[in-house]
Amino acid sequence: MDVSTAPGMRIIACCNHKGGVGKTTCTVNLAAGLSRSGWRVLAVDADPQAHLTASLGLAAAPEEGLSGLLDGRCGLAAALIRDDGLDVLPASAALAETETRLAAAGAPIGLLADSLRSSVGHDAVLIDCPPHLGQLARQALYAATDILIPMTPDFLAMQSLAWLMDTLAELAASGDAPAVAGVVLNRYSAQKRLHREVKTLVESHFPGMALTAVIRENVALAEAPSFGQDIFRYAPRSAGAADFAALAVETAARLRLPRPAAAGGNP
Ligand SMILES: Nc1ncnc2c1ncn2[C@@H]1O[C@H](COP(=O)(O)OP(=O)(O)O)[C@@H](O)[C@H]1O
Numbered sequence: 001m002d003v004s005t006a007p008g009m010r011i012i013a014c015c016n017h018k019g020g021v022g023k024t025t026c027t028v029n030l031a032a033g034l035s036r037s038g039w040r041v042l043a044v045d046a047d048p049q050a051h052l053t054a055s056l057g058l059a060a061a062p063e064e065g066l067s068g069l070l071d072g073r074c075g076l077a078a079a080l081i082r083d084d085g086l087d088v089l090p091a092s093a094a095l096a097e098t099e100t101r102l103a104a105a106g107a108p109i110g111l112l113a114d115s116l117r118s119s120v121g122h123d124a125v126l127i128d129c130p131p132h133l134g135q136l137a138r139q140a141l142y143a144a145t146d147i148l149i150p151m152t153p154d155f156l157a158m159q160s161l162a163w164l165m166d167t168l169a170e171l172a173a174s175g176d177a178p179a180v181a182g183v184v185l186n187r188y189s190a191q192k193r194l195h196r197e198v199k200t201l202v203e204s205h206f207p208g209m210a211l212t213a214v215i216r217e218n219v220a221l222a223e224a225p226s227f228g229q230d231i232f233r234y235a236p237r238s239a240g241a242a243d244f245a246a247l248a249v250e251t252a253a254r255l256r257l258p259r260p261a262a263a264g265g266n267p
């Protein structure tokens with residue numbers, strides 16, 4: 001990965017080839033948490049299912065958003081939506097065709113990286129990756145300065161994590177991805193022995209990887225997308241909001257995000 005990003009700008013890919021582990025939930029709410037703490041954040045929807053876009057109550061026309069950007073129809077400034085302090089590069093179902101086209105044309109791996117490099121004024125870019133390692137995920141991993149892996153605390157997820165870590169290490173060795181910055185345990189319950197055991201396994205197999213902040217099972221996190229709102233807007237006093245506020249603080253420290261220029265709302 002040889003991307004020369006703007007000074008201090010971090011590009012964080014939320015990635016796991018498993019579906020339903022919380023990639024979109026983490027991208028939306030970590031982006032919102034960082035944004036509310038004053039960082040200038042861009043959330044990128046790199047999944048043709050467009051769940052991040054829908055979760056924020058937004059929509060992209062087929063020729064716009066990330067499709068338009070990767071197909072060369074528009075630049076970054078025209079492709080993104082400014083949403084109350086958080087910039088969003090939205091997706092639509094058209095992104096699936098874009099991915100097929102990119103693969104067929106043998107598009108350069110640095111296409112997304114080059115576009116994000118032209119980002120002006122963002123401290124952090126968070127990319128919601130699709131649940132398979134196709135063109136879009138590879139573009140996202142190549143563009144990234146850091147990888148965050150959300151996972152659920154069960155044993156099959158632990159097995160998948162080992163495979164994913166190997167794959168990411170191979171990509172990192174070939175220069176096509178950065179090293180993994182951390183693993184976020186999602187839907188975690190400290191009362192469940194299985195969850196505690198999986199956390200211990202992650203910590204022993206991948207030292208230093210598990211973030212201290214965990215995301216608990218919280219119904220407000222599941223409800224918020226149907227209202228098109230992040231957790232801080234939908235349920236600011238929920239356990240979900242508290243967990244994502246803590247995750248934002250820990251992630252900012254771990255990735256050494258430069259101090260925000262201005263404080264936003266209250267996480
Ligand atoms: N901590 C949580 N508590 C409750 N529901 C959650 C939590 N994390 C995710 N969900 C719900 O689980 C489903 C899958 O999460 P999602 O973020 O879409 O996963 P992915 O993007 O990895 O497929 C969604 O319906 C989401 O609202």
Ligand SMILES: [Mg+2]
Nearest residue numbers: 023024047051
């Ligand atoms: Mg998703």
